[in-house]
Amino acid sequence: MTAYETVEADVLVLGAGGAGLRAAIAAADAGARVLVVCKSLLGKAHTVMAEGGVAAAMHNVAYQDSWEVHFADTMKGGKLINDWRMAELHAKESPERVLELERWGAVFDRTWQGRIHQRPFGAHTYPRLAHIGDRTGLELIRTLQDRAVHMNGIGVHMETTVFKVLKADGNVAGALAYRRSDGSLILYRCGALVLASGGAGKMYRVTSNSWESTGDGTALAYDAGAQLRDMEMVQFHPTGMVWPAGVRGILVTEGVRGEGGVLRNRQGERFMERYDQERMELSSRDVVARAINSEVAAGRGTPHGGAYLDITHRKPEFIKSKLPSMYEQFLKLANVDITKQPMEVAPTIHYAMGGVRVEAESGATTVPGLYAAGEVASGLHGANRLGGNSLSDLLVFGKRAGEAAAASINANSTAARAGIDQDDVDRAIAELMGPVDRPAGESPYKLMAEIQDVMSKYAPIVRNGPELEEGLEKILELHARSKSCGTGGSSTLAFNPGWHTAFDLGSLLVNAEALLRSALERKESRGAHARSDHPKTADDLTTVNYVVEKTTDGMHVRAERQPPMPAYLAEVLTESHARYTPEATE
């Protein structure tokens, strides 16, 4: 049997992005001994990619803004299938979380009065996004990182991948992980585990996500018996780079449109007029993404199959100060000076609204001792996430999950750590080591490319039943093939990306299957989920979520109705100025 080291912690946090770090800080503040385990180096998590800002109704720019309007924007943008309690907590608490960040050293752009500046963003009724240029995510992660590493109760294991969540008596009691550098194994024994591992954008070929976004947390939770929710809801960000081929998918911040950028088709027409006359370019992401998709499908796309995003009417100094990294990115990677030329953009897979089902107050999943926060969790964003709501999500629910995880530590959970079944450990290790034992098996890189091709082809921006069926069949075939996949040729345990990719495949396949099965069940078009065979939004599905569970005979999806919204929230929704997004499916 392969040897492993045993490490103890009260709270194990999986992931060191915004949610993971905020959870770790909260748990350590509550007195827990915390260990953060992350796949990359500290500070490199996907949060650094967030550009536009963090949404919080601080009303520094628009005095009319309030939590009620933010709540209504979030619900309406999410097409009402959001967990309303999460949306309420998020809208109420995000201003405090942003101000707290500032007290920890974060620096935001200012208004002329010296308050935190807020920029307009898609489907937010008022200017609401606190930001620093177009690198707000970096500011957020650096602030949390510096705070976390200076706290006594927090340890960090970098470049370490968790491949199994272990239970004892039905409670989470630990996890297994390998170190990238040398392939050595660690058994973590913990009282509670917070999943903060992000999304699964790597299911698709064209994505703004990094290699890390393979949906590990969702797959680990599913495997541990937790329920998933809204898995059909993945967001295409309307504006990714399209050219040159090497940079296809890299994000172009919504901040470009927030600062006045306009979208045009090949004929120079400002086509958003036809899709959302009122909000134009600042409509919600699902609408703008589908609009670009429709323009391209109708033959009005740019030479490389996208739309033009033009901000040249703004002064060069303004562009360089408000969008410095976009200026740099296009100049360097595409040889385009955005102060003089329009950008070419097209939708790119960006975010998973669905994920692990959590309780609004605590981030508790349906497995005792297992918590989730951030992109890996579901509920806040419903069928479509508004820009800026992700960074505030991380802060609000990262804190809540960290606190709840720490509070759950007691004598019982400490005792339970000792009860991990050795057979579970051995089996999981054997499975992880499989590819190393058969290095010449099918190449994991090839299998990953095939998964991406299947998902891009059969679960695209506008879906239909027969294609989803076919995609599911293909994903199940790939699942079977992945069981015998190798490492691409080498059986070394030292920093072997071929071996690591073989593990990632398993996570991606769970996410892909859950997406396809849920998408087949939701027979309507809503938010990010558009079906050409069911183009209308079905009123009776407004309060329905699709829940995914592991059963003895495989993955099972069922519809579940949400409890009715309390009167005070329903009132907020009807009385708010927040506008509904038009459904644009044809």
Added chain:
Amino acid sequence: MTEVSNVDLKIWRGDSKAGELVTYRVPVREGMVVLDAVLWVQANMASDLAVRWNCKAAKCGSCSAEIDGFPRLMCKTPITEYGGEVTVGPMKAFPLIKDLVTDVSWNYEVNRQIPQFTPSEKDLTSSEPWRMQQKDVERVMEFRKCIECFLCQDVCHVLRAHDLKSAFYGPRLMVRMASLEMHPRDVLDRRPLLKGKAGVGYCNVTKCCTEVCPEHIHITDNAIIPLKERMDDAYFDPVRSLIQRIGGGPKKTPAGGDQTPGR
């Protein structure tokens, strides 16, 4: 730009004990960057080629390497800049783990030694949101752009050629200290640390770090030199020193890096 259909990528393969440059022929696509080529090699020719990368958009600072000997981000370097042949090696200032991956943990350890952002008690307990002017925060914004790629650390001759990691924190951490020292609400005095363990005096202003910074931070001019001036004001003021000598007052003892008295 040179038009090429293939490029010979010479990648350093090996670990801390032994290694060599291995040549891989890679088909060039339009707009290809060095990282694309390295990942193509990984997927098609050398599955166990070790390389760090994340965002592929010059925002995370993971894919630092020495490309034809020059420290750069692989994701930001068009391969066509090099014609038909290019050499890619790991950063040399850090211990090698494998292939293009180095052990950069020292930077994280040093960061923990720098006392974190510390506002005044009054600011901390105030229930009012802080007011700061844009021009005041802009000064530190430049430093906060740092993506921790550690290319500046790699090129710094104090660390690279003389391996004086025990005496000098290096440009990245000087930028970090500048971002704290010049924050309008920070009240901690890190000058004893600057003079002591951080060793700002070791920098002899060759500006190599500024040259390689992918975020174009003026590391030497805007961070290190002002920090040197701060330290000099505190410890090497000629007028004060003269007064002390004449008056025979208590000699100022240089505070060690571990003590950080409040201002």
